[in-house]
Amino acid sequence: MSRFTCKDPVVLDLWHAIASADEAVDGAISTTVLLEDPVAFTRSETGDPVVWTYPARTEPELPADPADHLPVLERYGYVWTSFGTPPPDLFPIPEYGEKDRRNIHAATFGVNVSAPRAIENFLDMGHFPYVHTDILGAEPHTEVREYEVEISEERDEIVATNCKFFQPMAAAASSGGTDVDYIYRVPHPYCSVLYKSSPLDESRFDVIAVFVQPVDQEHVRAHMMLTLLDETSEDTAIRLFQQTIFGQDKPILENQYPKRLPLDPRAETPIRADKSAIAYRRWLTKKGITYGVIPAAA
Amino acid sequence: MIRLYDYELSGNCYKLRLLMSFLGVEYESELVDFYPGNRHKSEAFRKINPLGQLPVIDDDGLVLRDAQAILVYLASKYDGSGKWYPRDNPDLLGQVSQWLAFADAITATASAARLHDALFYTHIDVGACRAGAHRLFRILDEHLFFAEEAGQDWICPGDHPTIADIACFPYIILSEEGGISRMDYPAIRRWCDRFKRIPGFTVMSGVFPAGPAADEDSKLAS
Ligand SMILES: N[C@@H](CCC(=O)N[C@@H](CS)C(=O)NCC(=O)O)C(=O)O
């Protein structure tokens, strides 16, 4: 039996983002909660993040024996760890390494919702005009046009392509309304990466990723990362633009009921905007995920 | 032009955006990276406000901090009608001031709980903050109930809202983000709905406009 509170073997073996990389500093110990267990992290003298679990209601101390450290990765500006045997590396986001891009940690927000609900909302374009009025959508442009969803077998991820939406203010650098092209990837049960046409270069995409850290089955920390083609806007403006958007989603997410995502096919409502949501739910079912969901009755 | 040191997700900054929108006063926002940048605690910002807090305004060289103080200033200076801050009515002024202080207590409780849940202000005793907010909401709910019985729509008597309503509104409407339900405060919910229908009302992230569908009471009832 695993020593962790969470008993979902699939979720235990995943990499989970736990903090932005700049929160891990040499000489200071920070704490967070992952899958209901307290986790501490710091940065070693050699510059690598170190992560370990510690008993609740005690002062965490760095365990001397490296065998007591958890697996760790530093990727995309965040510290990642795992409670099980994670894959050798994370899913790729090649754009992150492109020289002419700005990589920005927009924020980490606590949200009172399950991780799968947070991801599903991220995939849904239908809410743009109502929740992000005059920014990511506006009436009467409420139609979600036909798009394609596939599960890439080779990469084991969901990809939704050819999504188009009219947006009054697609990004901090936008100067007016346009039809924006979207691609959504779900390369990890609790992470999504979205590509939207850049307001500055039609042929390339801005990338917005959300890495959801499950604090417990109904609370998350949502880490938001941007990699943009924007040479002019200040970091603060970009950051706060993204926070404005997320701040609008937050009450919607927190009012979802039930908080865990129901995987029973009968809970699906087959409207077009839900195509990616249905694929996501089926993918989670196939993986056998039980944490943060209401599994379909066998 | 008035410069507002501003952060979108701050309810205290929102108070000033609301009043300036009601009055049609132009201003420019100087965005402060409150989170995660913590720029309001930077040395540069402490020269503007030694308390290291938002909001602050700079009106042609006059630098003021504290949302309630700034509401008093802006209404006194820019509201020709004198309705938002009734300078010539001592009884009313006393009541407005009383509820401005009450609004700061809402900040200390309901806003603190929200910072705890959303932005990880983990040093906050969130249970005490929630309990404190519920005590205040109970008091305001009763007050508004009796005001309604007397034919009054707003926190202070009269046929027009005052800056007391503006000061109380943001952290009440955002209370759910701190785990504080308004389910048990029907008079507060009706007042929120009236507030959203004041001409010039604007939203912030996390606050939705009034509308047939977004009506507070019908939303909670459905
Ligand atoms: N009494 C002040 C309170 C202001 C306040 O709490 N501001 C928050 C942002 S909404 C802040 O700057 N908090 C940081 C701190 O208090 O250290 C007011 O009403 O303006």
Ligand SMILES: [Fe+2]
């Ligand atoms: Fe959204």
